Every structure is written in C-alpha cells, then in structure tokens.
Amino acid sequence: MSTSTRSPRPARMRHTAGKILPEHARAHNRALVLQSLFSAGAMSRADLARTTGLTRVTISDLVAELIGDGYIVERGVREASGPGKPAILVDLARDGHRIAGLDLSGSDRFRGATLTLDGEIVARHEVPVPASAADIVPAIIELARAVIADAHAPVLGLGVGTPGVVDDRGTVLTAPGFGWEGLDLSGILEAQLAVPVLVANDANAAVLAEHTFGGAGDDVILVRVGRGVGAGLLTGGQPLAGARFAAGEIGHVTVGTDGGPLCACGKIGCLEAWLSVPALTERVAASSDPGGVLRDAGERLGIALAPIVGALDLSEIVLSGPEDLLGDLLAEAAAETVRTRTLATFHDELHVRMTTHGEDIVLRGAAVMVLSGRLGVS
Incomplete structure (x- = not known):
C-alpha cells in the first residue's frame, strides 16, 4: 500500500509490563520505530524522533540498522515547504517481506494465505480437512509449504490460528475436534518449514486482527x-x-x-x-x-x-x-x-x-501475531 493512500492510525503497542531492562532497550526502540511507521506511514528521521521520544542520534542509528536488515526503505524527499534541505522520508519495506498465515478453524477445509505486512492477502491456498486424525498434521504441513512457496519474498514468519486451548509457546493443550492433547504444533512446524512459527487459538487470533486492522x-x-x-x-x-x-x-x-x-x-x-x-x-x-x-x-x-x-x-x-x-x-x-x-x-x-473481515479474520490475525512476535508491531 502506498504511503500517499494509507490511512494514518494512532500508534499503539502491546507494551511489556514493568521497567525495560538495558539489554532489552534496543529491541524496544526498534519496535517503537517500526510501530510508528506501521501506524502512520512514511516519516522523516526528525518525525520519528518526535513521535518516539528518542534522540535524533539514536533514531539515525536505528534507521540505518533497520535499512540494513531490510525492514525499512527510504522513500525519497518530502515536498519542500520552506527554506532548507528537504527531509528524506523512510517507511516500512512493505513489499520486502511476506507473512504466511493458516486458519485451521474451518469445518471442511484448512485455509492458508500469503499476506503483506499491511495484512493484505496476495495469495490463497486450501486443503480439505482429513477424515483421519492421523492425517491432520501432515495436511497442515503441506498447506504451509504451499503458502510459503507462493511468498516470492523473504517470509517473516508463519502464524497459525487453530481451534483449542493453546499456550504461549504454541503448544495445543487440547483440541478435541482434532484429537490433540499437548501437541507442540509450533515446534513441529518450525522443524519442517525452517521459519519462525506462532500459534494461537483462532478466536484469539481474530481479535488481534479486529484491533489492528478493524x-x-x-x-x-x-x-x-x-x-x-x-x-x-x-x-x-x-x-x-x-x-x-x-x-x-x-x-x-x-x-x-x-x-x-x-x-x-x-x-x-x-x-x-x-x-x-x-x-x-x-x-x-x-x-x-x-x-x-x-x-x-x-x-x-x-x-x-x-x-x-x-x-x-x-x-x-x-x-x-x-x-x-x-x-x-x-x-x-x-x-x-x-x-x-x-x-x-x-x-x-x-x-x-x-x-468487517469476513472469513479472512483469522488469516489476518495470524499476520498480526507474526508482526507482533517478530517486529513488536501491532
């Protein structure tokens, strides 16, 4: 989505409670910069300093690092409105990465999608829900591989929304419909796919989509x-x-x-x-x-x-x-x-x-899970 048509949103982050330790400060500051750009679109380095409360030196250092990592790009100069050198705008590299998402909540089909960092779906895949419980995980792996192969850009991570009770490590504690008890779905998928994987209950994924995109x-x-x-x-x-x-x-x-x-x-x-x-x-x-x-x-x-x-x-x-x-x-x-x-x-x-997201709400929530877990953006 271009910066000229993007609707600004107030910057909001899911902050960690308590004091930020020095060893975590840089990751926190990176997330502040990325969140500001995700919410408001292209900004100058001076804009970022004002928005985040960080010093211009810190912002300059972080922006250079994030450009090197492929998460930020320069978007040219702002139209001059007075004397002085026009400011160079930076923005998220919105096309530089893709997110893979899976929705396992369907009664007859598992759905998958490749999404942009803005939560827009650019490719879709699906597979039938297997009749045998023993075939469910292999079908999920097959679907995830198809989605990742269709990314045509580095994959930031895979988000999965599934029925059942899921802990904060991606283990499905119970999902009676699938016959799962204590299934380390995140670990299984990471071992097979070699990408970071985040797993959550489908309703919990959906509410994240409604908060971030709805x-x-x-x-x-x-x-x-x-x-x-x-x-x-x-x-x-x-x-x-x-x-x-x-x-x-x-x-x-x-x-x-x-x-x-x-x-x-x-x-x-x-x-x-x-x-x-x-x-x-x-x-x-x-x-x-x-x-x-x-x-x-x-x-x-x-x-x-x-x-x-x-x-x-x-x-x-x-x-x-x-x-x-x-x-x-x-x-x-x-x-x-x-x-x-x-x-x-x-x-x-x-x-x-x-x-307003219809059937895509869990897929878009899976994207938010990856944005939050990998970049601190929500």
Whole structure:
C-alpha cells in the first residue's frame, strides 16, 4: 500500500509490563520505530524522533540498522515547504517481506494465505480437512509449504490460528475436534518449514486482527461462531489469556436454567448447543418463527457475555461468523440482554457489531501475531 493512500492510525503497542531492562532497550526502540511507521506511514528521521521520544542520534542509528536488515526503505524527499534541505522520508519495506498465515478453524477445509505486512492477502491456498486424525498434521504441513512457496519474498514468519486451548509457546493443550492433547504444533512446524512459527487459538487470533486492522478499541471481546463458540479478549489493548490459557472458552457456559439442547460435552443448555452454526441453522430451518429462534440465541449469548462485560468493563462486542445468522436480530438481542443485565450507567451505549473481515479474520490475525512476535508491531 502506498504511503500517499494509507490511512494514518494512532500508534499503539502491546507494551511489556514493568521497567525495560538495558539489554532489552534496543529491541524496544526498534519496535517503537517500526510501530510508528506501521501506524502512520512514511516519516522523516526528525518525525520519528518526535513521535518516539528518542534522540535524533539514536533514531539515525536505528534507521540505518533497520535499512540494513531490510525492514525499512527510504522513500525519497518530502515536498519542500520552506527554506532548507528537504527531509528524506523512510517507511516500512512493505513489499520486502511476506507473512504466511493458516486458519485451521474451518469445518471442511484448512485455509492458508500469503499476506503483506499491511495484512493484505496476495495469495490463497486450501486443503480439505482429513477424515483421519492421523492425517491432520501432515495436511497442515503441506498447506504451509504451499503458502510459503507462493511468498516470492523473504517470509517473516508463519502464524497459525487453530481451534483449542493453546499456550504461549504454541503448544495445543487440547483440541478435541482434532484429537490433540499437548501437541507442540509450533515446534513441529518450525522443524519442517525452517521459519519462525506462532500459534494461537483462532478466536484469539481474530481479535488481534479486529484491533489492528478493524478499528476495534482496546477493551473488546470478539465472539467467533462456527462449529463451536469461542471468544478472544483484549483488555487495555493486551490479549487476555488466563491462568491456564483458556480465557474466552465460553462455548460450554450454561445459559439458562430452563433446559435446552444437549451439548456434545454431555451438559444441557451450553451456549455452543444454542449458538453453533450447525445447531442454529438446524433450528432456524425447522422453525415456523426463524426470527424468534435468532432472538432467543442472541439472548442466550447476552446471558453468557453480561458477566464478562461487567467484570472487565468492555466497550464493544464483535461477532465473527455467518452474518445471516449473527447479524441484526441476534446481535440486537444480545446487546439488549447485556444492557439489561449490567449497570446501565456504564453499558447503555455498548456496541455489538459484525466484523468487517469476513472469513479472512483469522488469516489476518495470524499476520498480526507474526508482526507482533517478530517486529513488536501491532
């Protein structure tokens, strides 16, 4: 994307808590420079010094280093507006690297893409989800190889969004749909592909895309509805993982004491049994009042979300999934239920909306994972 058409964004980083140690200061400062250019586009070295608060000497040194590493390029001079030598503009080398992304959340196909540093998809690949659990990892490796081969530029890293509970090292602690328990997916892929790999739960990847590329605020929950129901959370712009990396696993919260459908987990009335795409589609098709079915599902979602919104003081709920099911009636019912079950003074203006990224949200979130993990950019 050219600097002339890029829409500036306020620079925002997911800062590490606590004091920055001297041995980490240079990496932090590099990330500050890259984040500023990622958010605002081409800038002069003087602009960068003002934006980051770093000295001009430090900026000059960092820019030279980043140019040498291939992450920054000079873009010519700024149009002169007065006497003196025009400033030379620098920007991210947006075409100098590519990001590989995988979305493993589909019910019948795994999707992959090659993306630019701006999160734009330039190539797509997919493979069928194997019927046998033993063939799933080989299929993922095959897909990743195809995506990386289509990069036609150095690959900054591979981001993977997968169903299941994933720890901060890329190990899938559990993914019942795949039969995975304690699978070091990141390590397996790095050994096969020789590129850095970052793995996260698909909903957690999706909320990163919504924050970085979709304009979501710093306190948001994204509810992803497909075969199951999960959520990704940001508080203060920081991903919320939880003590056992299971924050956002809302699919098996019981939403009401009036019975309900039997869930695959064996409980009655889980949110997933009401809201998953297969279950909701079946009930809508069988009902003489499909609007009532959607409003009821939205109310169940609101029941599950109200305590989360109240506890974390969230400002926005984003829905990701089929818009014909989740939009309008269901979203309105969810918003109204949350408002009636939380303190009105703070949540009367709660915003519930569909994502604008459609099916690409996990792929774009995978790109954010790589940008953040490799460059400190988000």
